Amino acid sequence: MKSFRRLVNPYLVWAALMIVLPMLIIVFYAFSEQGNDVIPVKLTFDNFVRFFSDSIFIEVLGRSLKLAVVTTIICILLGYPAAYFIAQMAPDSQAVMVLMVTLPQLINMLVRTYAWRGLLLETPFSPEVKVYIGMVYNFLPYMILQIYTSLSKMDPSLVTAAHDLGCDEKMAFLKVTLPLSIPGIISGITLVFLPAVSSFFIPKLLGGGSYVLVGNLIENYFVTTGDWNFGSAISLIMALVILVSMYFTRKFDYDKEAV
Amino acid sequence: MKKNKWFQKLYVWLIMAFFYLPIVYVVLFSFNESKSLTKFSGFSLRWYEKMFATRAMMESIYYSALIAIIATVVSTIIGTIVAIGLSKSSRLIKQVVTQVNNLPMLNPDIVTAIGLMLLFSTLNVPTGFFTLLLAHITFCIPYVILSIMPKLRQLDENLAEAALDLGCTPFQALYKVIIPQIREGIVSGALVAFTMSFDDFVISYFTTGPGINNISTYVYATTKRINPSVNALSTLIVLAITLILVLSNVLPLIKARRMKNDEKAA
Structure with a gap:
């Protein structure tokens, strides 16, 4: 059976070329700039200096983080009760509800966002509110499904035991159900926060040109301006910010478990 | 308690209303x-006619489906082979591949x-159908591997050994013993790959070339302009997905019921 090991080898080459190399090229572009005919490329930190010395870029980064954080919080606040109530239903209804939450998700994201554009066209909402509606709409199903999965795995006799031991409804929820559903919330956060930071077509379609996020900046520098070096630097900064925030979310999860 | 249940149902249905609005x-x-996106002025099929008459639109459906089908088939085959290889590999190789x-x-x-996009440009590969397909295969493979690995972990190693002892070539052991047992993982991997590919916008947007659009990049x-035939296109997608989902969920139920009836009859 050891001979099956060799099956992996071609993929090692493929993954090196198609997954690892592209990341290295981004790093290379981020730390370099287009030179002249004599020296075609020059290594430099300028792209990062440029980003952090301009308050507009910092503002855009801050706005993207805020959008992602607020979207995630709204999704937890709206999604948790929904997941909890679905988990309380009869098994057959639960299956139907899960199917109903899944169905809109399978419809192309662009198509769904385009629908909201028409729906919100003549509403008095500000571009910011429209973007928030679109974001919550797109990401809420992920949150509901993750929390629902962790709730439905829970042993219902635990809650009964809590009642027998003198907890009222509220105490049983706070002391038993909620802590046990934290893993679901954490994976929900991963599925919402991560793509929310980098989203660029929802703000573009629903916010018009007035609501610029990091994703839009990257798009502009790659597609419109053609300044790939600066665009790569922005993506690197964004990837780093996401990595750091995910690290803290996970750490929070472990700390909770330790208690 | 009764009142509570009533409130719970209402809340869930309000969320559903939000999803389906x-x-x-x-x-x-x-x-x-009319062309209006906010006032409904009467029934007509003109946007469907326009959709079928717009070549770029029909092409985008064609490319979405074609890319999704090829990417699913290729990434499922590669993913299955790699997953099986990985299950026999050293811990180091396993970890490296998982991390990558x-x-x-x-x-x-x-x-x-x-x-x-930068890779294709560095290697001087002109962007278009080929790069779009390559990109889709690349991001689908990890999902296929991820859904097959747990099935392989449950697999009894002795079965493949027994097949070899009984005279199977390694290839026969693979295809007669291992593959049938991990079929469920392969099927779910293929489904994930298809959905990911069919739904993708961001990666397609940056890796496709002039003239090649899938539904996402076309929309x-x-x-920038008001184009109600996009609504017609969306309706077709909604219809197709609802049909697939209902059939895949209802058909097993009907089958199960029929089997039960057959048992009763027998």
Whole structure:
């Protein structure tokens, strides 16, 4: 059976070329700039200096983080009760509800966002509110499904035991159900926060040109301006910010478990 | 308690209303007589006629389906082979491949997308159908591997050994013993790959070339103008997905019921 090991080898080459190399090229572009005919490329930190010395870029980064954080919080606040109530239903209804939450998700994201554009066209909402509606709409199903999965795995006799031991409804929820559903919330956060930071077509379609996020900046520098070096630097900064925030979310999860 | 249940149901249905509002809107306005996106003035099929007459639109459906089918088939085959190989590999190789596969799954799509775009440009590969397909295969494979690995872990190693002892070649052991047992993982991997590919916008947007659009990039490019035939296109997608989902969920139920009846009859 050891001979099956060799099956992996071609993929090692493929993954090196198609997954690892592209990341290295981004790093290379981020730390370099287009030179002249004599020296075609020059290594430099300028792209990062440029980003952090301009308050507009910092503002855009801050706005993207805020959008992602607020979207995630709204999704937890709206999604948790929904997941909890679905988990309380009869098994057959639960299956139907899960199917109903899944169905809109399978419809192309662009198509769904385009629908909201028409729906919100003549509403008095500000571009910011429209973007928030679109974001919550797109990401809420992920949150509901993750929390629902962790709730439905829970042993219902635990809650009964809590009642027998003198907890009222509220105490049983706070002391038993909620802590046990934290893993679901954490994976929900991963599925919402991560793509929310980098989203660029929802703000573009629903916010018009007035609501610029990091994703839009990257798009502009790659597609419109053609300044790939600066665009790569922005993506690197964004990837780093996401990595750091995910690290803290996970750490929070472990700390909770330790208690 | 009774009152509570009533409130719970209401809340869930309100969330469902939120989810289905834009879908109902799109279906309704795809039959609108006028170009307006906010006022329904009467029933007509003109946006469907326009959709079928717009070549770029029909092409985008064609490319979405074609790319999704090829990417699913290729990534499922490669993913299955790699997963089986990995299950026999050393711990180091396993860890390296898992970490590398995590990159496209954990990175924001836009980072994966510009990475591939820069790669194609560095290697002087002109962007178009080929690069789009390559990009889709690349981001689908890790998901296929991820859904097959747990099935392989449950697999009894002795079965394949027994097949070899009984005279199977390694290839026969693979295809007669291992594959049938991990079929469930392969099927779910293929489904994930198809959905990911069919739904993708960000990676397609950066890796496709002039003239090649899938549904996502087409819709994105046309949103600058009001174009109600996009609603007709959306309605078709909604219809197709609802049909697939209902059939795949209802058919097993009917089958199960029939089997039960047969048993009763016998």
